[in-house]
Amino acid sequence: MTFDVMAVRKQFPILAREVDGQPLVYLDNAATTQKPQCVIDAIVDYYTTCNSNVHRGAHRLADEATQRYEGARDIVAQFINANVREEVIWTSGTTEAINIVANGIGQILGAGDEVLVTEMEHHANIVTWQQACKRSGASLKVAPINDLGELDVAAFEALLTPNTKMVAFPHVSNSLGTINPVKELTAKAKAVGAWVLVDGAQGIAHGAVDVQDLGCDFYAFSGHKLFGPTGIGVLWGKASLLAEWPVWQTGGEMISEVTYQDAQWNVLPYRLEAGTPHIAGVVGLGEAVRWFSELDMSGLKAHEKALMDSATAQAEAFEGLTIIGQAREKTGVLSFLMAEGHPADIGFLLDRQGIAIRTGHHCAEPLMNRLGVPGTARASFSIYNSLEEVDVLFEALKKVRMMLA
Structure with missing residues (x-):
């Protein structure tokens, strides 16, 4: 064709x-992709026909808004081949998604632990880990690239040790367009017992992404680089990890029970989605993914x-x-x-x-x-x-x- x-x-x-x-x-x-008319229409239609907060509303508009909101989660889960829909966490974008993971691991890391990134990172995948290491006493290591802008895979592997707890790298470099061998790098990191986060901001719009095939633990991307709205993104993570991952933001929606003395967290995906979400953004992203996946x-x-x-x-x-x-x-x-x-x-x-x-x-x-x-x-x-x-x-x-x- x-x-x-x-x-x-x-x-x-x-x-x-x-x-x-x-x-x-x-x-x-x-930097950002343009939006097809169907995405624009989906956002306008949400605001003009069923604008309402989601989930607990006792009226028709809330039900319709919730159906569109959760329907978008199903679309995204299928698009990236998530194991279950609850593995799709709505965020404001790739940056927030990375911060959720880094904040959580920052509570787990300690002196002697290591985080490995590469020389080709966007600031969001450097500074976030840098600060997590500073707070925890862990060390940040950086895998080099060659003069062509390719990751030195041998050097990357040599930097992996039993102390490596997290490895984070881009699917595609935003500055150079380099495509990293995600499956190979992930396999090497998993061999030493590290968790793997892939910054998919640039990779998501260049073809289908199968997170189960990649083998990573986390995959993050932004809607606006996938023909969707700004202000909405996705953190995908393995359900077994996300169900126990330390929460980052607290407030409404992410709790199941609250007293003045304590709080209990909600189940996935809501335990990592605090506050009123960007509902129109979710609806727009769902439509963008539906449109893109049919190409x-x-x-x-x-x-x-x-x-x-x-x-x-x-x-x-x-x-x-x-x-x-x-x-x-x-x-x-x-x-x-x-x-x-x-x-x-x-x-x-x-x-x-x-x-x-x-x-x-x-x-x-x-x-x-x-x-x-x-x-x-x-x-x-x-x-x-x-x-x-x-x-x-x-x-x-x-x-x-x-x-x-």
């Missing part, structure tokens, strides 16, 4: 707009590969342009520098031509320091981008080069 990118594009109303009189070319998908995944991956192949070939042939991150396995991201100008200037001049990219260190400052660059210009692609838009990007970069020369 041929992936029909134009049919997909028509479902995203924002892609029809112009910027400074130029057709929008949106290449900032690693032709093999065709989708072939299309994204064609985008990256074209972008990489044109970048390699572009005089004065250096690709940052050339892993053999990568997806969705072209980070680069140009001899003629600072990344911020490149981004500004592309924006004036209707092209949206991102510039800076992409919340990965230690990675940029490791690579010896202050930051990059980053074009990141999604399923609705066309090969013609890749050509438009490089034609625009030629103008940028002339203006900055």
Whole structure:
């Protein structure tokens, strides 16, 4: 089956707009993806037909809101192949999901224990563990990457010891597009008895994710990088762990019994979901996952590969342009520098031509320091981008080069 990118594009109303009189070319998908009309409609319909708080309401609107809310949990659980629906915990995004796990393990760790991350982490998967280690007296170790932006698997394995309690790494690097060998890394970590958390913020939108096949203990992702709303995300974890995991936030919903002297926690998934949830966000995410899961995944991956192949070939042939991150396995991201100008200037001049990219260190400052660059210009692609838009990007970069020369 041929992936029909134009049919997909028509479902995203924002892609029809112009910027400074130029057709929008949106290449900032690693930061956030755009939303199809069905997701927008689902959110509007919730607010216009059954806006209510969920679960304990004694009226029709509450029942309908609860059905949509819990129905979305079923959709997500099926999409990632959770063992049971109760393993899907709603969060505000990947960052909160990681914090839930880190806060819990911070209560378990002690002096002599170790947490292992990698040099390619987003700040959310560095600082969170860094602070957990500081509070507990544990040590934070960092597995190195090579100059291509690939994880040094041998060095990663050498850093694993019986004292390693948690290993956390990205499915896909947000800055470089490197795809990590998740199953292999997980197996190595499990061999020393460590728990494994995968930061799936960038990996979730590039094809089906099967958490049981990956073998990890936790998988975290954000809705807004999967064509859903901002402010909603998922922590998936093995039920056996989540049922005993130390709670992070306390309040309503997550309790089963309260006195002035003590409280008893609720069952999964509610014990880790305190307070009134982002109901509309959950409904929107459920619709986004339903929409995405019905796409032709093999065709989708072939299309994204064609985008990256074209972008990489044109970048390699572009005089004065250096690709940052050339892993053999990568997806969705072209980070680069140009001899003629600072990344911020490149981004500004592309924006004036209707092209949206991102510039800076992409919340990965230690990675940029490791690579010896202050930051990059980053074009990141999604399923609705066309090969013609890749050509438009490089034609625009030629103008940028002339203006900055």
